[in-house]
Amino acid sequence: MAQVALITGSTSGIGLGIARALASKGRSILITGFGNDQLIHKHKTEIERYCLHKCSSTIFNYNVPVTYIGGDLSREDDVIGICNQVRSHYPGGVDILVNNAERTQTDNVHGFRILNSFNFFHSAICEYSLLLLFFFQGFQFISPVEDFPLDKWNSMISVMLTAPFLLTQNLLPGMRTKGWGRIINISSVHGHVASINKSAYVTAKHGIQGLTKVVALETARSGVTCNAICPGWVSTELFEKQVDEISEQRGISWQDAKEVLLEKHPSKECTTMEQVGEAVNFICSSACDNMTGSSLVLDGGWTAV
Ligand code: NAD
Structure with a gap:
């Protein structure tokens, strides 16, 4: 029986x-x-095809089903609803839980800055580019702590901290019954260090580090492990768009613009989505049977400084 993630x-x-x-x-x-x-159908099909492409000779042995479950993770009822739907598809629950969702916001352009931007960069971004990016991607709310609105704080904490707690609480018993499980929390370099104006994000990410350790201790000797992955900058579509913007606005090359964003990465390279995916597979491998309560830091040396 294939594992369920x-x-x-x-x-x-x-x-x-x-x-x-x-x-x-x-x-x-x-x-x-x-x-x-349309987007969800595209992703489902693409993941299935990717799998078929990767395993072309054993295609029918894998037969990987991809199921979409909707819900707003900022709403407790929806999180419980997701768990119920998981069990309706797979009565034994999941083998692997990856808490990855991040609360991005699209309701107030003026209060938002580009996801994971740093302060020096904010001032260089004109409102026009914010508006352009607004239509493609989400934004992370940033503000000095004195002005940070409670509703923004609550929504970010609910998606990045409370939802992982509830999902763990509801899906862990199934893993215990199986005697094997992996809970992987996608934290951030901001689970270890802070940046100004990001009180909710940094708090959520430091919080998930704590939850990871508590769950690791509580599941020790059960066959279930709980670990965090802490990326620095990851080369998502949004990152590439930000490099494009800086390059255009400052009249500098794409590589120079990328280095502006990667100021905190001594490696001057982004972590890739594929590397994060492979890190998840590594944690799911037998090599990590005795790794729990740990953080895998993929930050190009950011936190080594
Ligand atoms: P993203 O914005 O591309 O994706 C976020 C996902 O969460 C989307 O699928 C979105 O639909 C979903 N989501 C957002 N709010 C939701 C809600 N209320 N209910 C249900 N789903 C919701 O983000 P990303 O850049 O891929 O980041 C993924 C994770 O990696 C996050 O936890 C983020 O903090 C972490 N991270 C990202 C970077 C980076 O450079 N991108 C760096 C470090 C850590």
Whole structure:
């Protein structure tokens, strides 16, 4: 029986990369996240095809099903609804839970900045480019702590901290029954260090580090492990668009623009979505049977400085 993996926030970016990587190893995939029917159908088909392409000679042995489960992770009822739907598709629950979704916002352009941008960069971005990017991707709310609105705080904490807690609480018993499980929390370099104006994000990511350790201790000797992955910059579509913007606005080459964004990465390279996906597969391998409560930091040396 193929293992079942639920990846939250897998309708774009890193979550999609993780879903592809897990599918390439023959796992049954449950994807979640926002998106219209057309987009979700495209991703489902693409993950299935990717898997078939990767395993061309054993295509029929894998037969990886990809199922979409909708829901807003900022709503407790929806999170419980997702768990119920998981069990209606797979009564034994999941073998692998990847808590990846990130709360991005699209309701107030003026209050938002491009996802994961740094302060020096914010001032260089004109409102026009913000508006352009607004239509393609989500934004992460940033503000000094004195002005950080409670509703923004609550929505970010609910998706990035409370939802992983509830999903773990509801899906862990199934893993215990199986005697094997992997809970993988996609944290961030911001689970280890802070940046200004990001109180909710940094708090959520430091919080998920704590949850990871507690769950690791509580599941020790059960066959279930709980670990975090902490990327620095990841070369998602949004990152590439930001490089394009800086390059155009400053009249500098694409490579120079990329280095502006990668100021914090001594390696001057982004982590790729594929690398995050492979890190997830590594944690799911027997090499990591005795690794729990750990953080795999993929930050190009950011936190080594
Ligand atoms: P993304 O914006 O591309 O994807 C976020 C996903 O979460 C989408 O599928 C979206 O639909 C879903 N989502 C958002 N709000 C939701 C809600 N309320 N309910 C259900 N689903 C919701 O993000 P990404 O850049 O791929 O980031 C994925 C994870 O990686 C996040 O936890 C993020 O903090 C972490 N991370 C990203 C980077 C980076 O450079 N992109 C760096 C470090 C850590």
